Amino acid sequence: MENSTLKLAKDIQDWLIKHRREFHKHPEPSFEEVWTSKTISDELERLGLEVQHIGKTGLVGILRGKSEGKTIGLRADIDALSVTEDTGYSFASQNKGYMHGCGHDAHITMLLGAAKLLSEMKDKLNGTVKFLFQPGEEVASGAKAMIEGGALKNPDVDYIFGMHIWSDVPVGQVVIQPGPFMASADIWDLTIKGKSSHGSSPWQGVDAITCSAAVIQGVQTLVSRVNDVRNPIVMNIGTIEGGERFNVTPGSVKMSGMNRSFSKYSRENMPKWLEEMIENVCKGYRCDYDFKYDFTCAATINEEKATGMLKSAVSKIIGEDNIKQVSMIMGSEDFSEYLEKIPGALMLLGCRNEAKDCCYSQHSNHYKLDEDALPIGVASYVQVALDYLK
Structure with missing residues (x-):
C-alpha cells in the first residue's frame, strides 16, 4: 500500500513541476538570488507562514504547530551556477551565463511543497517547523551566513534535515548513512x-x-x-x-x-x-x-541517532530496500555548518533516469533531473517532520 504522505505529495506533482520549471528559468548567482527569494517569500506568506529575512536573500519560514514542543529545521539551498545551459529544455535558463545545474531549483520546490502540505497538517504538530531557504551554497558560505543571521534561533532548532538531489542515484532511491559523508x-x-x-x-x-x-x-x-x-x-x-x-x-x-x-x-x-x-x-x-x-x-558528518530517525522516516516513503549507501563523497556541502552546531543528517535523493536523458553529472551544462523525484523529496521532508514532532 502506498504511503499516505507520498500520496499527498504525488497529488501536488503538477504544482511542483510548475514551480520547479519557473525556478529553473530564473537562476541567480550566490547571494544575488533576489527574484528567487522574493518568489519564495510570497509563496510562504500565501501559505500563512511567518517569514524571517536573513541578509539580502536568505529567509526562514516558520510554521507553529498546535502546541509548543521541539523545533525541526528543514533546509534547501537556492543559488545557481555560473554555467551556460545546454539542455534544450523549453523552460531553459533566461538568465544568460547562469543555470540551475545542481538541482537547487528542485530543492526550493520540494521544500515549498513540504511547507504547503505541513501547513495543512499543523494541528498534528507538537512543536515548530522552520523552513530554511539558504543562499550561497555554491560558494560554501551561505550556511554560515544563515547561522550568523539567527536561522537556528528563536525558536532554537533541535534537529536539522537536508537533502541534495543526486544524478548518480536512480530515481526512487536515496542515500542515507551515518558518519563522514561529504568532504570539507x-x-x-x-x-x-x-x-x-x-x-x-x-x-x-x-x-x-x-x-x-x-x-x-x-x-x-x-x-x-x-x-x-x-x-x-x-x-x-x-x-x-x-x-x-x-x-x-x-x-x-x-x-x-x-x-x-x-x-x-x-x-x-x-x-x-x-x-x-x-x-x-x-x-x-x-x-x-x-x-x-x-x-x-567543514566535512559533512551525519549524526548517528539523527540519521537513524531520518532512515526510519524515509523508509516509510520508499521502503528500506531503496535506501542505499555509497563510498564517502569528495564533493562538499555547506550543510556541514549546521551539523557543527546541532544534530542532523543530509540525504541524497536520486534523480537519474537514462530513459529520460537524466544522466548527466552535477554541474554539467546538460544537467537534467527526473521530476518524478520531486514528490519523494517532499514526502521525505514531511514524514521526518511528522515523526519528529508527533
Whole structure:
C-alpha cells in the first residue's frame, strides 16, 4: 500500500513541476538570488507562514504547530551556477551565463511543497517547523551566513534535515548513512611574484611561470607523498593566470584552488604543507609569493541517532530496500555548518533516469533531473517532520 504522505505529495506533482520549471528559468548567482527569494517569500506568506529575512536573500519560514514542543529545521539551498545551459529544455535558463545545474531549483520546490502540505497538517504538530531557504551554497558560505543571521534561533532548532538531489542515484532511491559523508572544502589563493623581462633574455628577469609549473607538480606530490593516503584528500588547482604577451617573460602568476578532506588532521595540516612547499619552490626559482587560505566549510558528518530517525522516516516513503549507501563523497556541502552546531543528517535523493536523458553529472551544462523525484523529496521532508514532532 502506498504511503499516505507520498500520496499527498504525488497529488501536488503538477504544482511542483510548475514551480520547479519557473525556478529553473530564473537562476541567480550566490547571494544575488533576489527574484528567487522574493518568489519564495510570497509563496510562504500565501501559505500563512511567518517569514524571517536573513541578509539580502536568505529567509526562514516558520510554521507553529498546535502546541509548543521541539523545533525541526528543514533546509534547501537556492543559488545557481555560473554555467551556460545546454539542455534544450523549453523552460531553459533566461538568465544568460547562469543555470540551475545542481538541482537547487528542485530543492526550493520540494521544500515549498513540504511547507504547503505541513501547513495543512499543523494541528498534528507538537512543536515548530522552520523552513530554511539558504543562499550561497555554491560558494560554501551561505550556511554560515544563515547561522550568523539567527536561522537556528528563536525558536532554537533541535534537529536539522537536508537533502541534495543526486544524478548518480536512480530515481526512487536515496542515500542515507551515518558518519563522514561529504568532504570539507577550503579555498586558497596564490600569487607568485617574479620580474618581467624581454622574452629573448629571460635571465634579465625572474620567470614566474616556470616557478608556477613547479608549484603545480609539488601540490600533487603533497597528495601522494606527504598526506597519509588512508585519509583521502583532494588538492585541486582550479584557475591559473599569468603572462601578458608572447614575447615577455612573465613576472607574475596567480592561481587558486580548493582542498578537500574528511580528516581533521589532514584538513588542519594542508595549508601548512602547501605553504612550506610554495616557500621552498619559490626560493629555488628566486620568486616571492603571497598566499591566502580560507577554511571555508567543514566535512559533512551525519549524526548517528539523527540519521537513524531520518532512515526510519524515509523508509516509510520508499521502503528500506531503496535506501542505499555509497563510498564517502569528495564533493562538499555547506550543510556541514549546521551539523557543527546541532544534530542532523543530509540525504541524497536520486534523480537519474537514462530513459529520460537524466544522466548527466552535477554541474554539467546538460544537467537534467527526473521530476518524478520531486514528490519523494517532499514526502521525505514531511514524514521526518511528522515523526519528529508527533
